[in-house]
Amino acid sequence: MNFDLIIVGQGLAGSLLAWRLLQRGVSVLVVDNGHRNASSRAAAGLINPVTGMRLVKTRGVEQLLPAALDCYAELEQQFGVKLYHAKPMLRLFASEREVEAWQKRYADPDYASWLGERLTSAELPAGIKGPLGGYIQPQSGYLDTNLLMCTLRHWLQQQGAWLESEIDYAEIEPHTDGVCWRDVSAQRLVFCEGYRVMDNPWFGWLPLQPAKGEILTLKPDRQPFELMVNAGKWLIPLHDGNWRLGASYDREHFDEETSEEERERLLASLNELLIDPHELELISHRAGVRSGTRDKMPLMGVHPEQSPLFSFNGFGSKGSLLIPWHGERMADYLLEGRPLPDTVDIARYQTLCH
Ligand SMILES: Cc1cc2nc3c(=O)[nH]c(=O)nc-3n(C[C@H](O)[C@H](O)[C@H](O)COP(=O)(O)OP(=O)(O)OC[C@H]3O[C@@H](n4cnc5c(N)ncnc54)[C@H](O)[C@@H]3O)c2cc1C
Numbered sequence: 001m002n003f004d005l006i007i008v009g010q011g012l013a014g015s016l017l018a019w020r021l022l023q024r025g026v027s028v029l030v031v032d033n034g035h036r037n038a039s040s041r042a043a044a045g046l047i048n049p050v051t052g053m054r055l056v057k058t059r060g061v062e063q064l065l066p067a068a069l070d071c072y073a074e075l076e077q078q079f080g081v082k083l084y085h086a087k088p089m090l091r092l093f094a095s096e097r098e099v100e101a102w103q104k105r106y107a108d109p110d111y112a113s114w115l116g117e118r119l120t121s122a123e124l125p126a127g128i129k130g131p132l133g134g135y136i137q138p139q140s141g142y143l144d145t146n147l148l149m150c151t152l153r154h155w156l157q158q159q160g161a162w163l164e165s166e167i168d169y170a171e172i173e174p175h176t177d178g179v180c181w182r183d184v185s186a187q188r189l190v191f192c193e194g195y196r197v198m199d200n201p202w203f204g205w206l207p208l209q210p211a212k213g214e215i216l217t218l219k220p221d222r223q224p225f226e227l228m229v230n231a232g233k234w235l236i237p238l239h240d241g242n243w244r245l246g247a248s249y250d251r252e253h254f255d256e257e258t259s260e261e262e263r264e265r266l267l268a269s270l271n272e273l274l275i276d277p278h279e280l281e282l283i284s285h286r287a288g289v290r291s292g293t294r295d296k297m298p299l300m301g302v303h304p305e306q307s308p309l310f311s312f313n314g315f316g317s318k319g320s321l322l323i324p325w326h327g328e329r330m331a332d333y334l335l336e337g338r339p340l341p342d343t344v345d346i347a348r349y350q351t352l353c354h
Contacts, residue, residue: 008190011040014192015152033166042288045143065127071324086141092231093132143320190310193238195289215246219281233269292316301346
């Protein structure tokens with residue numbers, strides 16, 4: 001079998017890159033191990049343009065957000081599914097320092113469209129706990145990442161562009177004109193395998209900072225809120241009436257196992273969000289590993305010595321916001337040779353490759 005390009009991994013990154021490349025007439029084969037290691041399956045899909053205790057805008061959000069919204073709207077139209085749910089977020093203040101951070105940003109014209117007014121604790125929606133009050137963050141929402149991946153997997157299968165298999169790196173043979181994997185040959189191969197890039201013999205030198213996360217889906221026993229609520233841990237009222245609660249951060253264990261301790265810790269965090277957090281029915285519990293990076297920027301580009309091999313990875317905790325815009329840059333780079341932004345090109349870490 002002959003293809004222009006092989007993509008390893010059909011998480012959010014591999015899915016959207018394959019979709020864009022096929023749209024542009026490239027023949028693609030996506031190989032995925034059945035989403036066994038997909039952080040996209042565990043992800044809440046939140047798009048939250050202003051994050052952290054200092055309330056900092058994501059770098060480039062003015063470009064990234066419209067690209068993400070356009071991309072999901074285009075997919076919704078093509079496939080007749082609802083993927084992106086716009087929902088304002090209520091961010092609760094955890095300390096006086098956060099209140100000060102909000103005051104500073106709120107007075108900054110650069111943040112005018114990104115931060116809403118302060119709500120006192122008496123103005124919070126009924127049932128939500130927040131002694132210091134909070135503020136509304138507009139321009140946020142969540143992506144149904146599972147639906148996106150299922151929809152695109154089905155579409156790729158229909159085009160003969162999807163294969164379920166674990167890729168053993170030892171079976172990949174790059175050569176001067178391209179690359180072979182088993183009986184498949186291609187001109188190029190792009191790794192989109194998420195945190196598993198740690199074991200990749202060509203790209204394992206990239207400075208990944210993985211973080212495992214666990215997340216719960218709960219059945220509420222009360223009227224759903226209109227808003228997503230964030231107080232370090234967040235609660236998302238989903239379109240199907242359930243709630244999603246997450247997420248944990250663990251920088252020591254890199255696997256997809258869920259743990260009782262983490263489940264209990266997450267359930268206990270409801271005490272910080274709700275006035276009456278009595279027991280809620282657990283619908284599901286998932287874990288995944290985020291492929292974070294040292295400088296919090298993606299890892300994109302060609303291998304310094306093996307020209308048929310590429311990386312499209314390192315989207316950390318913000319894949320839903322970052323991948324659409326960067327997927328288009330990656331497609332332009334692969335097909336037209338347009339340079340990648342220096343901030344994401346893996347050439348910035350070339351000295352680490354030996
Ligand atoms: C608990 C949790 C919550 C999160 N919440 C959010 C959020 O709210 N908002 C947000 O934007 N992001 C969130 N993220 C991060 C988000 O999941 C990522 O940014 C994004 O989904 C990464 O996509 P990816 O395609 O790069 O990687 P992945 O989704 O990990 O996809 C990699 C794919 O490659 C496959 N694969 C790996 N190795 C091989 C191999 N050798 N052979 C074949 N296939 C292979 C895997 O099984 C998988 O299907 C969260 C992550 C976690 C874990």
